[in-house]
Amino acid sequence: MHLEFRHLRTIKAIHEAGGLARAADLMNITQSALSHQVKGLEDQAGVELFVRRTKPLRLSAAGMRLLRLAEKVLPEIEALEDDFRNLQSGKAGRLHIAIECHACFEWLFPVLESFRKAWPDVDVDIRPGLAFDALPALKREEVDLVVSSDPEELDAVTFSPLFNYEPVFVASAQNPLAAKDFVVAEDFRDQMLITYPVDRARLDVFSQLLTPAKVEPRGVRQVELTAVILLLVASNRGVAVLPDWVVREVKYHSDYVTRPLTETGLTRTLYAATRDEDTTKPFMAHLLRLAKTIPVKLQRS
Amino acid sequence: MHLEFRHLRTIKAIHEAGGLARAADLMNITQSALSHQVKGLEDQAGVELFVRRTKPLRLSAAGMRLLRLAEKVLPEIEALEDDFRNLQSGKAGRLHIAIECHACFEWLFPVLESFRKAWPDVDVDIRPGLAFDALPALKREEVDLVVSSDPEELDAVTFSPLFNYEPVFVASAQNPLAAKDFVVAEDFRDQMLITYPVDRARLDVFSQLLTPAKVEPRGVRQVELTAVILLLVASNRGVAVLPDWVVREVKYHSDYVTRPLTETGLTRTLYAATRDEDTTKPFMAHLLRLAKTIPVKLQRS
DNA sequence: TGAAGATTATGAATTTGTCTCACGAACCGG
């Protein structure tokens, strides 16, 4: 059986117009074409779709069954076409975000909340589990935006700077290092370092400090949640290096102190990587704008 | 946009096969054909359905949207084709019944209950409101079976006899006519006659007795429900003529008596009228068989 | 009942659209 949407539209039109001839008008098609079409359909289905006893053609029981299908399916198609129109006009789209930096949830959520209100038809999602290979995934269109602090020269990909942050040293007030005004690489040698469970290359403390200085801490413990890291630090089970905004967000824990890394402190920049084609899209531009302003406001409050 | 089922199947196949070439195999079609098809679809939709950056073609966001439609719609079509197959094989069908005889509900319900168990895919219904014109409605396929006690010679329609019944006179034990062994037309002249609210031609008491004898009762009162008719009769507010099976069904009311009409009693036959084409269908044959046996059993019990 | 008007059916010709074939281009893994 070779049913097609055309047939569904035909059935619906004949039902609504109450006859073949009027339906043909409605569809800007010849009455003859409809007659042929109906005949072909009935042949293929092996079922009489219309009562031919009466002259203004009427649907039979089987025809009614088909009509019900049509009334269920045709609106679905219109919805799809609507969605596609939105996609074309840039009102809708997909915005799947990969974050390399593990702590970015903290400022990203407020940004996305604000974004969703403005662009309800954009499919927003955060894709965890591709901390590695996030940029290849971007090129493959598996994700549409990558948050990273390591920009690369990449074809067809733009890195937009979002905001600066400072990775800061966090330790218990009981920790001897709390006495120092700032800490340096060597200070980590006899410390237990608590980090997010990601590759060392993605951790500022290693990429910016320890690896260049060839310093290995006494031990490294990987912990998933920021709150738990701070808990462990506060009870002097180890030290950590976290972006300043993270520490500020949960400053009500007063059992730990923060110190700059190196005398001057480190400054890093967070970037959003997007495909060139997407970067100009209205909703993407809007998101980038939000991601530049909202985190800064959060830090001030 | 000219979406067709073909496209939905294509999208689904490409997704499942993970590539154009394999999908083409799956659909017994050339890879080239699929390429053309996809291109045409994308042109019409104005949306990229696939990510072409990667070599084994993958669905884009818009493609996924289309895939979701496909997965929703395609099963619906299969369900329809299933239904049509059942219609063809005679497992399914429509059985809308028009009853001219107002009291037939009494035996018809048990019949239909039994029938539905055997033919769950047949759409059974009783269509009230066409006591008149039931036979034209049958020819127009608005209904599929008419229960009537007045067979006619009609082209393309078969009248199958179901069972015999006897219209009997019912009156209060207080009514003087209760003293008679049987009643005749003249006896009605000074009685209040209670009938169903239908045309006189459809009432046995008129068509078989009073109209031929040109007798008019003192008055006629029309009442919808059998139980109410018997209630009124029992309290001697009038007399009635009902099919014997009806009276037997509710015999626990002992305040009324029944008497034959005329010395020998009347015998009538109930018929089922069906379109010739339907009469041979298995489910219709089954229903007719049930309608011949079940009412008889009911009368005996 | 018969004629006019409306509605559907049919066959041949035409147009439209889809598929195949053959080939080329791009990509992947070793």
Place this chain on the structure above:
DNA sequence: CCGGTTCGTGAGACAAATTCATAATCTTCA
């Protein structure tokens, strides 16, 4: 870099849908 794989493209073959012209029915109304 090269064979193998996958996708894209254009031309021609083929199938299917539509139109045109006309016939066959049915409905209505006088």
